[in-house]
Amino acid sequence: xxxxxxxxxxxxxxxxxxxxxxxxxxxxxxxxxxxxxxxxxxxxxxxxxxxxxxxxxxxxxxxxxxxxxxxxxxxxxxxxxxxxxxxxxxxxxxxxxxxxxxxxxxxxxxxxxxxxxxxxxxxxxxxxxxxxxxxxxxxxxxxxxxxxxxxxxxxxxxxxxxxxxxxxxxxxxxxxxxxxxxxxxxxxxxxxxxxxxxxxxxxxxxxxxxxxxxxxxxxxxxxxxxxxxxxxxxxxxxxxxxxxxxxxxxxxxxxxxxxxxxxxxxxxxxxxxxxxxxxxxxxxxxxxxxxxxxxxxxxxxxxxxxxxxxxxxxxxxxxxxxxxxxxxxxxxxxxxxxxxxxxxxxxxxxxxxxxxxxxxxxxxxxxxxxxxxxxxxxxxxxxxxxxxxxxxxxxxxxxxxxxxxxxxxxxxxxxxxxxxxxxxxxxxxxxxxxxxxxxxxxxxxxxxxxxxxxxxxxxxxxxxxxxxxxxxxxxxxxxxxxxxxxxxxxxxxxxxxxxxxxxxxxxxxxxxxxxxxxxxxxxxxxxxxxxxxxxxxxxxxxxxxxxxxxxxxxxxxxxxxxxxxxxxxxxxxxxxxxxxxxxxxxxxxxxxxxxxxxxxxxxxxxxxxxxxxxxxxxxxxxxxxxxxxxxxxxxxxx
Ligand code: MIC
Ligand code: SF4
Numbered sequence: 001x002x003x004x005x006x007x008x009x010x011x012x013x014x015x016x017x018x019x020x021x022x023x024x025x026x027x028x029x030x031x032x033x034x035x036x037x038x039x040x041x042x043x044x045x046x047x048x049x050x051x052x053x054x055x056x057x058x059x060x061x062x063x064x065x066x067x068x069x070x071x072x073x074x075x076x077x078x079x080x081x082x083x084x085x086x087x088x089x090x091x092x093x094x095x096x097x098x099x100x101x102x103x104x105x106x107x108x109x110x111x112x113x114x115x116x117x118x119x120x121x122x123x124x125x126x127x128x129x130x131x132x133x134x135x136x137x138x139x140x141x142x143x144x145x146x147x148x149x150x151x152x153x154x155x156x157x158x159x160x161x162x163x164x165x166x167x168x169x170x171x172x173x174x175x176x177x178x179x180x181x182x183x184x185x186x187x188x189x190x191x192x193x194x195x196x197x198x199x200x201x202x203x204x205x206x207x208x209x210x211x212x213x214x215x216x217x218x219x220x221x222x223x224x225x226x227x228x229x230x231x232x233x234x235x236x237x238x239x240x241x242x243x244x245x246x247x248x249x250x251x252x253x254x255x256x257x258x259x260x261x262x263x264x265x266x267x268x269x270x271x272x273x274x275x276x277x278x279x280x281x282x283x284x285x286x287x288x289x290x291x292x293x294x295x296x297x298x299x300x301x302x303x304x305x306x307x308x309x310x311x312x313x314x315x316x317x318x319x320x321x322x323x324x325x326x327x328x329x330x331x332x333x334x335x336x337x338x339x340x341x342x343x344x345x346x347x348x349x350x351x352x353x354x355x356x357x358x359x360x361x362x363x364x365x366x367x368x369x370x371x372x373x374x375x376x377x378x379x380x381x382x383x384x385x386x387x388x389x390x391x392x393x394x395x396x397x398x399x400x401x402x403x404x405x406x407x408x409x410x411x412x413x414x415x416x417x418x419x420x421x422x423x424x425x426x427x428x429x430x431x432x433x434x435x436x437x438x439x440x441x442x443x444x445x446x447x448x449x450x451x452x453x454x455x456x457x458x459x460x461x462x463x464x465x466x467x468x469x470x471x472x473x474x475x476x477x478x479x480x481x482x483x484x485x486x487x488x489x490x491x492x493x494x495x496x497x498x499x500x501x502x503x504x505x506x507x508x509x510x511x512x513x514x515x516x517x518x519x520x521x522x523x524x525x526x527x528x529x530x531x532x533x534x535x536x537x538x539x540x541x542x543x544x545x546x547x548x549x550x551x552x553x554x555x556x557x558x559x560x561x562x563x564x565x566x567x568x569x570x571x572x573x574x575x576x577x578x579x580x581x582x583x584x585x586x587x588x589x590x591x592x593x594x595x596x597x598x599x600x601x602x603x604x605x606x607x608x609x610x611x612x613x614x615x616x617x618x619x620x621x622x623x624x625x626x627x628x629x630x631x632x633x634x635x636x637x638x
Pocket of ligand 1: 037038065118119120121361484531532533534
């Protein structure tokens with residue numbers, strides 16, 4: 001029997017286990033990606049685990065999230081990261097060089113290679129035929145130090161693309177259609193593989209938009225074949241020698257297949273407050289928009305911004321709209337500056353921002369009160385923009401630029417034909433904001449006062465007792481658990497301070513309640529912890545004394561982060577029991593540790609009821625939990 005592309009990529013990296021869906025495997029990691037918002041903590045953990053040398057082909061650390069520098073904290077973190085890279089031999093991408101996923105695609109992405117990144121949108125690399133997976137910073141630190149990563153072999157969903165996109169439609173509409181059909185939970189436990197004749201009509205940039213937002217499906221990764229489009233992209237980057245063709249076998253099998261006729265797609269948007277709340281643009285044309293933001297790791301490539309510039313040329317944005325454009329990388333910005341496209345944007349009234357995440361993570365450009373913002377980003381979770389009552393819609397660049405001109409949600413078909421953009425034969429490749437590895441073990445790592453050592457937590461008690469500190473609803477995101485935004489993000493290397501913001505978006509009293517009762521447990525609904533890979537959403541709760549979360553189900557990355565932090569991710573054996581739990585109920589889980597060790601059934605007493613629980617973890621994860629988290633585990637076992 002033949003193999004699908006995901007199976008091929010995994011088999012060629014397998015170091016433990018069998019590439020059969022559901023089984024526990026370990027894979028070799030060729031490349032790692034860290035970004036500043038998770039990287040500082042990951043570096044502290046790398047040191048705390050006693051690791052000393054990257055075992056990967058290449059490891060890169062990007063400064064792209066925390067670049068606002070409203071105080072000394074971010075700049076201190078940058079220096080810490082730069083000196084860490086120097087000491088241990090990592091590439092360091094300086095602030096201003098661009099958003100990690102865009103720069104990685106341009107400079108390091110390579111078909112057939114594996115990449116583990118401490119950012120949930122690392123699967124962007126799948127657009128280049130990579131096995132690219134997102135994880136928490138700690139998992140990336142371990143992969144960097146040991147060269148391998150453990151995961152559950154995903155099942156594979158095939159998305160068969162037929163036909164070709166019509167005028168006004170874009171790659172973003174393809175992934176929005178997939179989200180509409182599968183929802184934000186639909187990819188959990190799966191990888192998504194794109195196939196069919198429609199694939200060859202999509203450039204690497206368009207493919208990367210699609211694989212990027214596979215994160216919103218909860219999928220382990222998404223991947224496209226490596227073909228003539230891949231070669232063309234690598235040529236433009238001066239890296240054609242790294243091309244290899246990759247495709248699934250004809251008789252490959254899939255867990256399921258969904259087919260999308262590209263010719264029948266219409267422009268779509270994700271309405272507030274979830275990327276799967278997808279609606280046709282045609283239904284929303286009455287909505288007046290205050291702000292349009294073009295950028296983020298989903299839609300800030302050369303092709304995206306050139307299309308925007310062509311449409312803006314000689315036109316003026318609507319007086320009621322503020323249009324921001326954040327180029328994905330310095331390479332993109334340089335190309336736009338050189339060919340004059342930047343001038344068209346500026347003259348049309350666009351506000352040009354730095355090549356960083358910026359508004360996507362609530363760092364600047366918060367909309368006005370109850371403002372409507374249409375963004376080419378990947379997440380529109382409530383409050384993520386920085387304005388509590390803002391209404392954020394997600395769309396393609398085509399729809400965004402048309403909307404900026406009209407002032408209401410508009411399809412580009414109503415303004416002009418979609419401009420066709422060709423890649424330059426060769427981009428101007430300049431790596432002068434990339435510091436190449438040149439390890440020097442004598443380098444002093446400079447730690448600013450905001451950088452607190454990685455906290456080592458207390459031993460897990462044999463019997464877990466306490467209060468239910470909060471009961472959340474379904475689909476709670478890590479943005480709820482540990483908010484982004486400039487005010488909070490600059491404390492990413494300071495868990496004690498950060499813990500004061502923990503879960504305040506669900507319950508402003510959460511940190512106080514946790515302190516008052518000396519910790520306790522969190523109760524969650526379905527898909528608890530979806531979204532970002534930030535392990536701070538586990539480290540802050542554990543700092544506040546939370547040692548178990550009981551939920552109906554968990555998202556993949558957050559569950560791994562809980563385990564790494566020594567928090568038990570327990571599930572209701574009967575999801576209906578969730579309904580009877582109330583805030584401040586007494587909870588006890590007697591003999592938790594010994595029962596887990598002996599594989600005995602688990603149950604909790606919650607508010608006088610007996611509630612059967614499940615712990616679905618691998619034998620390795622069980623050991624990590626029993627050791628009190630990954631840092632202790634690695635320290636003890638090497
Ligand atoms: C995000 O988009 O939410 C982030 C900020 O890039 C996160 C990473 C982080 O929280 O540091 C992600 O996607 O994993
Ligand atoms: Fe940055 Fe936004 Fe992409 Fe996260 S989703 S990496 S914040 S641009």
